[in-house]
Amino acid sequence: xxxxxxxxxxxxxxxxxxxxxxxxxxxxxxxxxxxxxxxxxxxxxxxxxxxxxxxxxxxxxxxxxxxxxxxxxxxxxxxxxxxxxxxxxxxxxxxxxxxxxxxxxxxxxxxxxxxxxxxxxxxxxxxxxxxxxxxxxxxxxxxxxxxxxxxxxxxxxxxxxxxxxxxxxxxxxxxxxxxxxxxxxxxxxxxxxxxxxxxxxxxxxxxxxxxxxxxxxxxxxxxxxxxxxxxxxxxxxxxxxxxxxxxxxxxxxxxxxxxxxxxxxxxxxxxxxxxxxxxxxxxxxxxxxxxxxxxxxxxxxxxxxxxxxxxxx
Numbered sequence: 001x002x003x004x005x006x007x008x009x010x011x012x013x014x015x016x017x018x019x020x021x022x023x024x025x026x027x028x029x030x031x032x033x034x035x036x037x038x039x040x041x042x043x044x045x046x047x048x049x050x051x052x053x054x055x056x057x058x059x060x061x062x063x064x065x066x067x068x069x070x071x072x073x074x075x076x077x078x079x080x081x082x083x084x085x086x087x088x089x090x091x092x093x094x095x096x097x098x099x100x101x102x103x104x105x106x107x108x109x110x111x112x113x114x115x116x117x118x119x120x121x122x123x124x125x126x127x128x129x130x131x132x133x134x135x136x137x138x139x140x141x142x143x144x145x146x147x148x149x150x151x152x153x154x155x156x157x158x159x160x161x162x163x164x165x166x167x168x169x170x171x172x173x174x175x176x177x178x179x180x181x182x183x184x185x186x187x188x189x190x191x192x193x194x195x196x197x198x199x200x201x202x203x204x205x206x207x208x209x210x211x212x213x214x215x216x217x218x219x220x221x222x223x224x225x226x227x228x229x230x231x232x233x234x235x236x237x238x239x240x241x242x243x244x245x246x247x248x249x250x251x252x253x254x255x256x257x258x259x260x261x262x263x264x265x266x267x268x269x270x271x272x273x274x275x276x277x278x279x280x281x282x283x284x285x286x287x288x289x290x291x292x293x294x295x296x297x298x299x300x301x302x303x304x305x306x307x308x309x310x311x312x313x
Contacts, residue, residue, distance in 0.1 A: 184215070
């Protein structure tokens with residue numbers, strides 16, 4: 001188990017350091033109203049989700065600036081954007097709000113493919129890249145959801161391959177995740193060890209919102225209160241108050257399919273409605289869980305009505 005200690009407390013968020021030999025040396029958990037507004041409202045999608053992610057990006061950027069960017073020049077900072085899910089981390093918005101500058105961006109089109117015959121195993125395939133904004137001695141910041149870890153690991157490998165081709169050094173690599181798994185954190189520790197051998201002066205940071213989640217055997221489903229979690233007492237208490245012990249274990253996923261949720265709201269609503277209807281029939285579900293599911297369903301149905309209405313000018 002990781003040792004969790006509070007490092008920073010501001011008016012908007014708290015930062016905890018998580019320490020264990022199994023996870024990266026500089027691993028932090030950020031708790032905030034903004035992260036809870038997203039993680040405990042899986043029914044929202046589209047504009048509502050994007051608006052909340054803009055607020056969350058400000059929290060991410062402010063926390064990272066206090067811990068990892070103290071000696072970094074603006075011209076050295078670049079965002080590494082994985083297409084398409086990382087677009088919705090809105091990190092450029094965060095930098096504009098917190099520091100009043102637009103951060104240059106690198107782009108990589110990358111997608112997961114299931115490994116046939118191996119449950120929960122994926123390979124990541126790159127389909128597009130644009131690294132013209134990469135600079136020497138760069139501080140690279142990237143945001144992504146991390147379940148199996150296949151996408152983030154392959155992306156980091158490609159980043160360092162490109163940097164070596166250009167004869168550039170990476171000063172800092174900072175990974176931000178709204179929903180990251182404990183399994184992914186362990187794999188990033190292995191990646192950190194490889195980075196140290198490949199680029200000894202590179203410093204690696206991992207920031208996650210609220211907790212590291214238990215990933216289910218399918219390699220995608222992130223659960224709150226399960227065996228393989230790293231979670232501050234504050235977040236655990238909030239989860240029990242919000243969901244109760246049954247839904248706290250059985251909520252299908254902290255973020256569901258992140259790409260679908262961001263860019264295809266109706267597709268997400270359909271998937272989420274199927275889950276809610278199934279869980280409302282679950283005889284083990286307690287009243288707290290049912291009440292929360294019914295609240296989510298009603299809000300989602302209201303949003304579907306709005307999407308089905310005509311534009312008004």
